[in-house]
Structure formats: C-alpha cells, structure tokens
Amino acid sequence: MTEKQTDYGRLLIGEKMELFAEAVRLAVAQKEASESTNFTWAFTGGSTPQAWYQWAAETDAIPAEVLASTHFTVSDERCVPLNSDESNFGNAERKLLAPKSVPVEHRHPWVVAYEPEKAAEAYRRTMQLLNPPGKAYDVCFLGMGDDAHTASFFPGSELLKSDGSVFFAAVDTPQKGWRLTITPTGLQACGLIVVMTLGAGKAEALKRVLEGDDALLDAPSKILKTCADKVVWLVDEAAASQLS
Numbered sequence: 001m002t003e004k005q006t007d008y009g010r011l012l013i014g015e016k017m018e019l020f021a022e023a024v025r026l027a028v029a030q031k032e033a034s035e036s037t038n039f040t041w042a043f044t045g046g047s048t049p050q051a052w053y054q055w056a057a058e059t060d061a062i063p064a065e066v067l068a069s070t071h072f073t074v075s076d077e078r079c080v081p082l083n084s085d086e087s088n089f090g091n092a093e094r095k096l097l098a099p100k101s102v103p104v105e106h107r108h109p110w111v112v113a114y115e116p117e118k119a120a121e122a123y124r125r126t127m128q129l130l131n132p133p134g135k136a137y138d139v140c141f142l143g144m145g146d147d148a149h150t151a152s153f154f155p156g157s158e159l160l161k162s163d164g165s166v167f168f169a170a171v172d173t174p175q176k177g178w179r180l181t182i183t184p185t186g187l188q189a190c191g192l193i194v195v196m197t198l199g200a201g202k203a204e205a206l207k208r209v210l211e212g213d214d215a216l217l218d219a220p221s222k223i224l225k226t227c228a229d230k231v232v233w234l235v236d237e238a239a240a241s242q243l244s
C-alpha cells in the first residue's frame with residue numbers, strides 16, 4: 001500500500017483485499033487502544049460494505065473476542081424494514097453479525113418502525129447510553145457515492161448547513177426519501193473514521209473531494225476536512241487513478 005497525507009485525512013492506496021484487511025486492522029487497533037466501557041463500531045451502506053461483510057465472515061477476519069465484545073450499528077440508514085435488501089443494518093446483520101453470532105444485545109439498528117424524527121431521537125438515546133458524553137462512535141465506517149456524498153449528506157444537504165449540534169438526525173432527501181444518519185457534528189465526535197472507496201466509478205468524485213475546488217454543498221465528502229485527524233481513506237488504484 002502507498003500512503004499520502006491529505007487535508008481530508010490519511011490516504012492509503014492498495015489492492016481490494018489488502019484494503020479490506022486494513023479496515024479490520026485499523027478498527028481492532030482502535031479497540032486495543034480504547035478505554036471505552038462499550039466499544040462502538042458503525043458500519044455503513046452500499047455495495048462495498050456488503051462485499052466486505054462477506055469477506056470478513058468467510059475469512060474470520062475479525063477476532064472472535066472483538067466480535068463478542070463490540071457494540072455494532074450503522075452510521076446511516078434508509079427508512080425501510082430490516083428484512084429489506086435496502087436496509088443497511090439488515091445487510092450487516094444477515095451477512096456478518098448473525099453468521100458470526102454477535103450477541104443480539106450488541107446489535108443496534110435504527111428503530112425504523114418509528115417515524116423518522118422519533119427514530120433519530122430513540123437512536124440518540126441508545127447511543128448516549130452506550131457512549132460516554134461527547135463520543136458518537138469509537139469507529140465509524142463510511143463510503144462515498146459517485147456524486148461525492150457520504151453518510152446521508154447528499155449534494156445540497158441541509159445537514160451540511162446546520163445540524164443542530166446533535167450527533168444523529170433524520171433527514172428528508174429529495175428523490176431518496178427519509179434517511180437516518182450521523183451528522184457532521186457526530187463525525188467530529190468519532191474516535192476513528194474509515195472511508196472505503198473502491199472502483200473507477202469513484203475516481204472523479206475522489207478527485208473533486210481531495211483536490212478540487214467544489215463547494216462543500218456540491219461535494220459533501222469534503223466535510224471530512226473538519227475531522228481529518230481521525231480519517232483514513234482506503235482507496236484502490238482505480239478510484240485513485242485521477243489523483244495527482
């Protein structure tokens with residue numbers, strides 16, 4: 001892997017499998033260094049995490065002790081039932097948490113049965129019980145869309161203008177409906193943020209975020225500059241192909 005420092009965090013460029021392994025290594029190292037009573041690790045949505053879950057389950061990549069003693073959730077969620085293929089937590093549970101027998105009391109989905117604002121409030125309370133004051137998650141995984149969105153911050157998102165200083169929120173997203181998401185304030189309250197960005201389809205967006213002069217509202221992943229000291233980008237050669 002090659003490493004570069006950017007204004008948006010550390011950038012590691014390598015092969016998919018080494019990036020998958022590095023994601024585990026980073027999270028496990030964070031846990032080993034952590035003094036948290038309840039270590040919290042949030043996954044995310046999209047196709048990359050789903051491939052990572054399958055790899056992690058098949059290869060036993062995550063140590064059993066970590067699986068048994070970590071509280072798992074997702075950093076953003078669509079308002080769909082858990083048994084939907086569109087459910088980010090549902091996918092994590094089906095592909096990794098259930099096959100690896102993570103204790104049910106350590107699985108923390110957003111409560112999508114509530115209307116979105118209530119679901120966000122219920123989730124804030126759950127996370128407040130698990131985490132010390134001022135902490136959103138110990139580890140937060142994110143992806144980036146080819147429109148440069150991350151979490152549920154799509155271009156033009158109100159959350160990028162003002163998130164009310166809460167760590168988690170409901171947001172009505174044009175054409176995509178309601179979503180539940182960590183906020184920019186929440187990202188700043190994470191211990192470690194890992195952004196996995198793979199494939200040629202991400203090359204232009206990655207260039208715009210890391211090296212372009214777009215406004216934050218047009219390239220939302222630029223929000224990661226506000227917490228760059230905690231951010232590690234895991235990027236393959238195809239996604240990095242337009243970087244200078």
Ligand SMILES: O=C(O)[C@H](O)[C@@H](O)[C@H](O)[C@H](O)COP(=O)(O)O
Pocket residue numbers: 044045046047048049076077078088142143144145146149150151152
């Ligand atoms: O629910 C989602 O889909 C995530 O919030 C979203 O931010 C995702 O991480 C990116 O779109 C990357 O997705 P891919 O892994 O499919 O590229």
